[in-house]
């Protein structure tokens with residue numbers, strides 16, 4: 426009887442019986458889930474200062490977002506009549522509803538920031554380069570990363586509309602109008618996004634479906650591939666330093682450590698740290714909720730979500746008025762320039778021809794010029810976001826943040 430029960434138990438949880446240790450090892454190595462990490466890693470790639478663990482932080486934030494998002498799905502109703510009320514209920518009626526909403530919202534903002542910073546760190550460490558490895562193809566992970574960045578932005582943007590308040594509908598109006606300015610296809614793009622010629626129920630259900638199913642699933646698939654590629658590329662780029670030293674005949678012995686407990690312990694620490702930080706924001710900062718959405722009342726100024734404010738600023742800068750004639754910068758500032766920047770960044774991993782020694786090293790001398798150019802554009806984007814956030818007032822005029830003209834907020 427005991428033997429029978431044991432067999433049933435084994436059939437339920439494990440269907441494969443390895444004949445020996447070799448076969449067991451191979452089975453684990455081939456399985457993606459059982460073999461996320463190699464058994465041993467170089468200590469250098471696990472250091473706090475190399476990767477700053479920003480990729481892991483991004484993944485933890487995505488995990489927090491998934492859990493809180495699934496619970497929110499029980500409470501949120503994606504209809505224009507009930508969406509706003511369901512968010513109000515979260516704030517005032519549902520036990521710990523405010524907590525759930527705050528946590529989801531702050532984790533989302535943090536994720537946009539951490540994915541961006543992760544990309545910045547990968548660039549500065551030349552971590553998309555292959556060093557002297559013949560097997561690695563780290564450029565692919567850079568390209569996958571750029572797509573992940575885009576998906577992260579879209580996830581956040583699609584969630585912005587869901588509270589169906591003034592902030593949501595006008596921020597999304599600004600974003601979708603930028604997409605509409607693409608020549609020839611603009612109206613079609615808008616129609617596909619909004620499901621009509623204005624933001625209403627069709628838009629809400631589209632954004633909702635993108636937000637809760639399509640984009641998270643895409644992010645999960647891409648992230649799994651991203652991690653798998655790191656294994657196939659023989660680990661983080663910093664391992665190239667040991668290979669280069671060994672090849673040059675220097676007597677270096679890379680310091681290797683077991684993934685369990687070394688990597689596991691650090692991942693647990695990073696996860697806890699990230700969680701505590703999000704918890705802090707959740708408890709001490711409130712999530713905004715304005716008046717119910719109305720397309721009849723335009724806030725002045727209407728601003729895009731913070732991570733798209735640099736696009737709105739670019740649109741303003743490239744809009745030129747000569748006499749009665751206005752050249753709308755929607756396409757040049759909102760689509761063309763960002764597309765050129767994004768395209769150049771994506772293919773940069775294939776263009777960068779700095780020497781193998783620059784792989785996996787912070788600010789290597791040989792990459793000085795490209796690091797400066799990259800810093801210039803990164804600071805420009807961050808600067809434009811801050812400027813548009815604090816110094817743009819009514820009619821997109823420039824004001825000190827404390828000296829906005831007296832204007833009714835809604836006109």
Ligand code: HEM
Nearest residue numbers: 476478479480481483484544552566570571573574661662
């Ligand atoms: C959802 C977004 C993303 C997640 C969850 C993620 C996750 C990770 C993780 C966990 C690592 C291991 C090292 C670390 O923790 O930093 C990593 C490495 C890497 N990521 Fe990402 N990543 C994301 C987006 C990006 C982006 C936007 C880029 C660049 C455009 C990128 C490029 C890379 C590269 C090239 C590596 C290998 C780094 C090395 O060898 O040192 N990733 N990513």
